[in-house]
Amino acid sequence: MSAAEAGLMACGHCGQIMEHRDGPIACPRCGGSVRPRKPASLSRTWALLLTAIILYVPANLLPIMETSSLLVTSRDTIIGGVVYFWHSGSPGLAALIFSVSILVPVLKMCILAILALTVQFGWPLDRRQCITLFHVIEFVGRWSMLDVFVVALMVGLVRFKGLAVIEAGPGAIAFGLVVALTMLATHSFDPRLIWDSPRRALG
Amino acid sequence: MNHLCACPHCDALHRRPALRRGEKALCVRCGSVLVRRHRLAPDHILALVVAAVMVFAIANAFPIVDLRIQGLRGGTTLSGAVAALWSEGRQPMAMLVCATTQVFPLLDLGCMLALLLTASRPGRPAWFGPLLRFVQEMRPWGMVEVFMLGVVVSLVKLSGMATILPGKALLAFALLTVLMAAILSFHPHQLWNEPEHE
Ligand SMILES: [Zn+2]
Numbered sequence: 031m032s033a034a035e036a037g038l039m040a041c042g043h044c045g046q047i048m049e050h051r052d053g054p055i056a057c058p059r060c061g062g063s064v065r066p067r068k069p070a071s072l073s074r075t076w077a078l079l080l081t082a083i084i085l086y087v088p089a090n091l092l093p094i095m096e097t098s099s100l101l102v103t104s105r106d107t108i109i110g111g112v113v114y115f116w117h118s119g120s121p122g123l124a125a126l127i128f129s130v131s132i133l134v135p136v137l138k139m140c141i142l143a144i145l146a147l148t149v150q151f152g153w154p155l156d157r158r159q160c161i162t163l164f165h166v167i168e169f170v171g172r173w174s175m176l177d178v179f180v181v182a183l184m185v186g187l188v189r190f191k192g193l194a195v196i197e198a199g200p201g202a203i204a205f206g207l208v209v210a211l212t213m214l215a216t217h218s219f220d221p222r223l224i225w226d227s228p229r230r231a232l233g
Numbered sequence: 234m235n236h237l238c239a240c241p242h243c244d245a246l247h248r249r250p251a252l253r254r255g256e257k258a259l260c261v262r263c264g265s266v267l268v269r270r271h272r273l274a275p276d277h278i279l280a281l282v283v284a285a286v287m288v289f290a291i292a293n294a295f296p297i298v299d300l301r302i303q304g305l306r307g308g309t310t311l312s313g314a315v316a317a318l319w320s321e322g323r324q325p326m327a328m329l330v331c332a333t334t335q336v337f338p339l340l341d342l343g344c345m346l347a348l349l350l351t352a353s354r355p356g357r358p359a360w361f362g363p364l365l366r367f368v369q370e371m372r373p374w375g376m377v378e379v380f381m382l383g384v385v386v387s388l389v390k391l392s393g394m395a396t397i398l399p400g401k402a403l404l405a406f407a408l409l410t411v412l413m414a415a416i417l418s419f420h421p422h423q424l425w426n427e428p429e430h431e
Contacts, residue, residue: 040241043366047234118393127386173379177383179384183309187307187387194394207325224243
């Protein structure tokens with residue numbers, strides 16, 4: 031039996047159980063505002079997720095880093111960085127950057143979209159597996175920030191006037207925003223909604 | 234209703250389990266962690282937090298690496314890297330890096346210090362609840378461990394073009410990553426279930 035079916039609800043901040051009310055009330059233990067479910071969870075998730083998907087295009091097409099040395103100026107995109115490591119004899123690092131910068135963000139946006147669609151249209155997916163997927167995207171999301179930190183460090187480290195200078199490209203901020211937006215979208219999604227609708231598949 | 238608890242991920246209602254240190258209870262319906270109790274007592278976590286604050290100061294005060302290219306020397310502290318981003322017109326990115334690697338981890342440590350100091354005393358102050366909620370909200374945004382991996386990747390990338398000497402802060406960041414991992418595994422809301430005085 032769920033807490034809602036028992037006429038109860040739990041404080042999302044401290045876990046205290048109290049009687050179910052529709053409007054927000056203050057938790058008697060921690061003082062936080064409590065609602066049975068996160069407010070406007072689905073529409074917030076969709077808004078943040080769609081913004082992230084749109085920003086993902088410039089994040090990949092625009093350069094994240096511009097290196098100018100005496101002779102040449104080169105612009106690196108995210109996939110360019112992966113190719114660079116692959117050819118320079120670090121296939122492990124190439125695989126790492128490919129995973130956190132390309133695989134993880136794409137998978138995360140797909141999974142979140144599937145979870146939101148499951149709730150929206152009552153797709154008969156296995157609920158337990160949905161929750162596992164939710165835990166996975168909650169855990170891996172932050173690691174996608176890796177490339178943003180690499181660019182920041184390179185910019186700070188390589189400042190040799192006249193010899194070599196590295197600057198951050200506009201793709202880096204777009205990518206940072208994609209990561210932040212997908213983290214916010216995951217946070218807005220209330221996984222309890224997956225269990226609220228009656229469904230054919232049993233969890 | 235203190236004998237009950239609900240799964241935060243599927244809302245299933247459970248009888249609140251009595252856990253010993255290091256134990257966790259799983260939800261029977263969805264399999265998520267329902268409640269956990271950390272292996273270390275709040276006092277031990279407090280010691281880790283104090284250590285982490287000191288290591289944090291060292292990590293930010295010294296250069297992460299020294300670079301040498303054709304007789305020229307360069308090096309940067311973390312705040313130096315943020316300042317470089319800012320001065321070249323990448324303010325949003327500078328703020329993003331500064332927030333995730335400095336502001337949020339430091340706020341997390343500061344708040345944990347205040348919470349752990351008062352948690353075991355009888356009668357919790359009025360700011361205890363709001364501060365605890367604040368830590369939980371901002372915790373996902375501190376990314377010290379991701380930054381540490383970024384340092385490693387940058388060093389490999391630069392090793393082709395320059396001579397690299399590890400700076401004092403590099404070791405400090407490595408140590409901070411380990412300390413933060415231990416501190417972050419203590420979810421602050423378990424403080425609600427700690428007895429007010431043991
Ligand atoms: Zn559950």
